[in-house]
Each structure stands twice: as C-alpha cells, then as structure tokens.
Amino acid sequence: KEPIGEGDGPYKQREQDHELPLSLDWLLIREAKPALESGKPVKASFEIKSIDRATGTILSHEISKRYKGEGLPDGTIAFDFKGSAGQSFAAFGAKGLSFRVEGEANDYFGKGLSGAHLAIYPHKESKLVAADNQIIGNVAFYGATSGKAFINGLAGERFAVRNSGVTTVVEGVGDHGCEYMTGGTVVVLGETG
Structure with a gap:
C-alpha cells in the first residue's frame, strides 16, 4: 500500500474547485441582461457540450x-x-426561461424545474427514429414543481419521479417512471418500463 502524500488524507484537505468561472451560465447571463434588468425579451443560440453541467441554474438563480x-x-x-447537454440541464429552471436543445442530454434533465419551458429533439442531420432512441438520461424532472417540457425521443429510468406540477410529453420512459408523483401531467406516447 502506498503511503499517503503530504497534503493528502482521509478527510478534507482542500476546497474542491467546481470551476464555476468556466460555466456556460456566465455567457447566458450576459446575453440575458436586457431581460434580467428590464424584462425585455431576448433570444440567442449556443453550442453545448457534455461538460456543460447544470446549464441554466445560475441564470435561474439570477431570475x-x-x-x-x-x-x-x-x-x-x-x-x-x-449539442450534448451535460448533467442537470436546466435544473431548477425558473419561469421565463424557454430552452430548446437540438441534440441530446444526460441525466437529471429538468431536475427541480420551476416554471421554465424545455424542448429537446434529435440533431436535424440524424437518421435515427426519435421514438425508438433515448434522447435524455435517467431521473429527468426529479422533484419538478412547474413548467412544461416536450421530449422528442425516449427518456431513461425514473422519469418525473416526485413531479408535483410539470406538464410533459415524452415518446417513452424506462422503469419506475412517475414514482411518488403528486401533481402535474405526464403523457407517455409509447412504451413504459
């Protein structure tokens, strides 16, 4: 067994760097400035990568x-x-946000959604049949309270668990969809489980 190096140990030795200054949200906030300051509608487009996690969460905090x-x-x-949205895309997305993704997204899509409207659909160049292919990961809309979402493709397992107010339409879901759901509406157009 190798000895523990200086500065390392079984307990917290240093602060974790979450790389927040590198978050895509700072660009979103800059583009949303007219809306944040005076309610003026704004539109913009962005490339997104799987390393872009919790996109929209800091912006929602500002709202x-x-x-x-x-x-x-x-x-x-x-x-x-x-592109490919990373984990927790639009987590806690606030009312007033309308996010559309051409591509796919990882787990926790729309987690804790709080009024935002989301849509996701496959890349336009894709030859895949949306209704037969997973486009978002597991545990989408966990604990969501309000908003709307349209998923042109399949979702993973535990879709809309603890949903208490979101309205969503999805092509199909994996196992354990809508567990502990107390409100909202989920329309599954295809298979469940």
Missing part, C-alpha cells in the same frame, strides 16, 4: 433573486442549444 417566485413572463429568455 429568482430579482423576480422572486413570480419569475419572468413565459418565453422572455428564449435560448437554443445545439
């Missing part, structure tokens, strides 16, 4: 700091993304 639970009018901030 909630300024507009509290009311958020912004639906669609005030309309952002399109192209």
Whole structure:
C-alpha cells in the first residue's frame, strides 16, 4: 500500500474547485441582461457540450433573486442549444426561461424545474427514429414543481419521479417512471418500463 502524500488524507484537505468561472451560465447571463434588468425579451443560440453541467441554474438563480417566485413572463429568455447537454440541464429552471436543445442530454434533465419551458429533439442531420432512441438520461424532472417540457425521443429510468406540477410529453420512459408523483401531467406516447 502506498503511503499517503503530504497534503493528502482521509478527510478534507482542500476546497474542491467546481470551476464555476468556466460555466456556460456566465455567457447566458450576459446575453440575458436586457431581460434580467428590464424584462425585455431576448433570444440567442449556443453550442453545448457534455461538460456543460447544470446549464441554466445560475441564470435561474439570477431570475429568482430579482423576480422572486413570480419569475419572468413565459418565453422572455428564449435560448437554443445545439449539442450534448451535460448533467442537470436546466435544473431548477425558473419561469421565463424557454430552452430548446437540438441534440441530446444526460441525466437529471429538468431536475427541480420551476416554471421554465424545455424542448429537446434529435440533431436535424440524424437518421435515427426519435421514438425508438433515448434522447435524455435517467431521473429527468426529479422533484419538478412547474413548467412544461416536450421530449422528442425516449427518456431513461425514473422519469418525473416526485413531479408535483410539470406538464410533459415524452415518446417513452424506462422503469419506475412517475414514482411518488403528486401533481402535474405526464403523457407517455409509447412504451413504459
């Protein structure tokens, strides 16, 4: 067994670097500035990669700091993304956000959604049949409270667990979909489990 090096140990030795300054959200906030400051609608498009995690969460925090639970009018901030969204895309997405993804997304898509509207669909160049292929990962919309989402493809397992207010349409879901759901509407167009 190798000895533990200096500065290493079984307990916390240093702060973890979450690389927040590198978050895509800072660009989103810059583009959303007219909406955040005066409610003026904004639209923009972005490339997204799987290392872009929790995209939209810091922006949603800015909305909630300024507009509290009311958020912004639906669609005030309309952002399109192209690529592969990382974990927790649009987690806790606030009212007023409208995010569309051309591509796919990892686990926890729309986790804790709080009024935002989301849509995801396959790359336009893709030859895959959306209804037969998974486009978002597991545990999408966990604990979501409000908002709408449209998923043009299949979702993984534990879809909309603890949903209490989101309305969503999806092509199909894996095992354990809608467990502990207390509100909202989930329309599954195809297979479950």
